[in-house]
């Protein structure tokens with residue numbers, strides 16, 4: 001049963017449909033689409049309480065108004081518009097950022113638009129100029145937004161090949177039961193099978209898929225398995241953004257299924273964590289005793 005439909009399509013359908021689009025038709029968004037998008041992004045809050053400020057930035061207008069030369073080192077072709085976002089510096093700011101921008105990306109998918117998370121291959125200073133980034137804000141990622149081209153460009157195909165974009169890790173590598181020594185099979189997951197599968201299908205930086213989940217009675221613990229040396233290569237730890245994306249997929253799917261719960265930070269002392277793995281948050285199901 002679909003209890004809480006956020007968009008006009010089901011969230012699982014949108015998650016399955018979304019993929020990184022790097023080749024666009026050189027055609028501006030219609031005024032109606034821009035207005036719809038601006039309405040959607042106007043008031044988004046992350047699960048940790050951070051507010052993300054979004055702007056729809058048009059390449060040609062940005063050059064005229066703020067002399068910003070928006071560029072993606074040739075990775076994106078044909079895009080005329082970008083969703084640029086900043087979040088206030090705070091604890092768990094990158095997770096909140098990932099959660100909110102992924103919500104926008106799924107909304108754009110529901111409108112038939114293409115997007116592509118960019119955390120490395122974009123000229124950060126130019127996009128910062130275009131959105132007027134303040135000292136207390138960070139700008140970890142952006143996405144182009146537009147009409148996908150039928151034919152993928154050469155760089156697009158190469159990027160997909162290098163990242164192995166169409167592959168995802170197997171269930172047993174990502175999901176655990178009780179602690180990290182017991183894998184959680186799809187049949188054991190019960191009503192959690194779809195929300196967990198939606199995490200598995202999430203996009204992640206370089207397709208590293210760093211999320212690890214331990215399911216324990218009514219609690220679902222989210223852990224981040226850091227890829228060694230990855231965060232040091234980049235201005236921000238993009239794997240924390242990946243975690244926010246996974247939380248978004250899980251949360252929206254739970255809402256759609258009508259399963260109630262809350263985010264809560266309380267590391268379970270009984271679960272020993274593997275090397276390079278960090279506890280982030282738990283999702284606690286609210287068991288309705290009135291039923």
Ligand SMILES: Cc1cc2nc3c(=O)[nH]c(=O)nc-3n(C[C@H](O)[C@H](O)[C@H](O)COP(=O)(O)O)c2cc1C
Nearest residue numbers: 019020117118119120121163165203204205206207
């Ligand atoms: C936080 C984040 C940052 C990313 N940064 C880039 C980037 O800088 N350049 C790029 O071409 N793709 C980037 N990607 C896209 C990933 O490579 C892509 O999501 C992954 O390979 C899975 O492919 P899919 O999105 O088509 O499912 C990023 C993805 C995420 C989630």
